Amino acid sequence: QSALTQPASVSGSPGQSITISCTGTSSDVGAYKYVSWYQQHPGKAPKLIIYDVTKRPSGVSDRFSGSKSANTASLTISGLQAEDEADYYCTSYSSSPTYVFGTGTRVTVL
């Protein structure tokens, strides 16, 4: 099964909002409400920032928000900050295999 498609890079200035897309198929993103997003800083393990398309774990800034329409999920970062510079990955539950990851997006704060 192919990876979910994300833009390779997105950039923005401090205080701006950016959106990262995650496009799958009717067998994964389009079929289930189980899309999650992970933030990964260099040399670190990924960290869960969004689950079940729109939910934030305790302790995650409300500047992060998620949504979904048809086969595409999106992550929006509002009020961009220097600490948001990282790689971001989406993943979706899938009937087979169990999970599929996105290709990853590098966020640069200008």
Place this chain on the structure above:
Amino acid sequence: QVQLVQSGAEVKKPGASVKVSCRAFGYTFTDYYINWVRQAPGQGLEWMGRINPNTGGTNFAQKFQARVTLTRDASVSTSYMEMSRLRSDDTAVYYCARDRGYFYDSRGYHARWYFDLWGRGSLVTVFS
């Protein structure tokens, strides 16, 4: 403290096998599945497979089905990922991560299809 502690870095020759461990602390080991995710240098995350620590049942991404074995030892709250017939392109950081999957409790059916806890990763280098 709730955490997953992974074994250290390994250097292997092509054709060899490697076994990476992931020990769980601070929660009931059998309540959560353990997934294995790898990341080659400069590349993205790739889901490999998953084990049910309660039953030992596994499922895999197709590309790993033939070369990867997932096991667990509940007595020490540890999961293991063994990969055989290593190649240079298996050089990567291997992460374990837990998910709850679906489960039933007194309030009914629940689904938790996400990775809420990750290990720090184990670097496997395949080098001749």
